[in-house]
Amino acid sequence: MSLQQKLEDLLRETRGTFGIAVKNLQTGEEASINADRLFQLASVFKIPILATLYRDVEAGKQTLEQRITITETDNVPGSTILASLDWGVELTMKDLAMLMIIVSDNVATDVLLKMIGVQNVDSYMKQLGLENTFINHSCWELLSLCVGMEPHPYSPEIYAQFFTREFDEENIVFKADKRGNVSTATEMSRLVEMIANEQLLTKTSTDGMMDILGRQQFKNRLPQLLPSQAKVAHKTGTLPPGFTISENTTIGSIVNDVGIVYMPKDKGAFTIAVLSQGNPSVADGERMIARIARTAYDHFMM
Known part of the structure; x- marks a missing residue:
């Protein structure tokens, strides 16, 4: 049975809507489902940020060693690390990139975006031929839109107001609108392939990006059911975020994971992008992504 058929059969078991793109980089075999449909990226948009940062470093516009002071005005909901530290801490651009990817820290992400520019990320994706990838918002802007707020500059009052609001399922974020941060499984899989195959930047930059992506700490999706040899x-992405405001939200969860799986026994590697929406819960989405990854892995290991 083809991988395509296996994945189609698997998706009959879920209530969510999934976009899947899988490619074996050694054999060229591919499978795709809803792969050209737009989905909200959630924190998967941090992969384009990472690529743009390293592009700017190679161009001499940024340096990974540059130190940046993190202040309270940088505070964003969804900071996994930085908001727990004392304000005034200094971190390098590389430190921020690491936190952005491996623990999805939103403060680190938005500080980097202030340095490189949101539109710079979007334009770089277009230069790479990723015409259906749209990056228009920082984390703070995206989260503000989620609850129907204008993304005003930080103040303690504005920050507190965020946590009094309900998620708005009619806003552009949950509609996967081109005015948000959206892409397709095809294009995210392609981006990871270009990064891994040194098609974007030098080997040094490629190794740097892949090292960061390989240190990902959230392992309940693509890696969950894979053997330790893989x-x-x-990079994962989730909306509504883990700090859900309302216990009664009815919005179907957006649960994503995009990356590359390196197989043992000289079987090579495969890229895999799984974007989804309408999951009954984050846990449901995570289980399905894990099963999709395992199905692809077992197929390619035959």
Whole structure:
């Protein structure tokens, strides 16, 4: 049975809507489902940010060693690390990139975006031929839109107001609108392939990006059901975020994971992008992504 048929059969078991793109980089075999449909990226948009940062470093516009002071005005909901530290801490651009990817820290992400520019990320994706990838918002802007707020500059009052609001399922974020941060499984899989195959930048930059992606700490999706011999470099994305405001939200969860799986026994590697929406819960989405990854892995290991 083809991988395409296996994945189609698997998706009959879920209530969510999935976009899948899988490609074996050694044999060229591919499978795709809803792969050209737009989905909200959630924190997967941090892969384009990472690529743009390293592009700017190679161009001499940024340096990974540059130190940046993190202040309270940088605070964003969804900071996994930085908001727990004392304000005034100094971190390098590389430190921020690491936190952005491996623990999806939103403060680190938005500080980097202030340095490189949101539109710079979007234009770089277009230069790479990723015409259906749209990056228009920082984390703070995206989260503000989620609850129907204008993304005003930080103040303690504005920050507190965020946590009094309900998620708005009619806003552009949950509609996967081109005015948000959206892409397709095809294009995210392609981006990871270009990064891994040194088609974007030098070997030094490629190794740097892949090292960061390989240190991902959230392992309940692509890696969850894979054997320990398989190595995964990837980035997850989730909306509504883990700090859900309302216990009664009815919005179907957006649950994503995009990366590359390195197989043992000289079987090579495969890229895999799984974007989804309408999951009954984050856990449901995570289980399906894990099963999709395992199905692809077992197929390619035959």
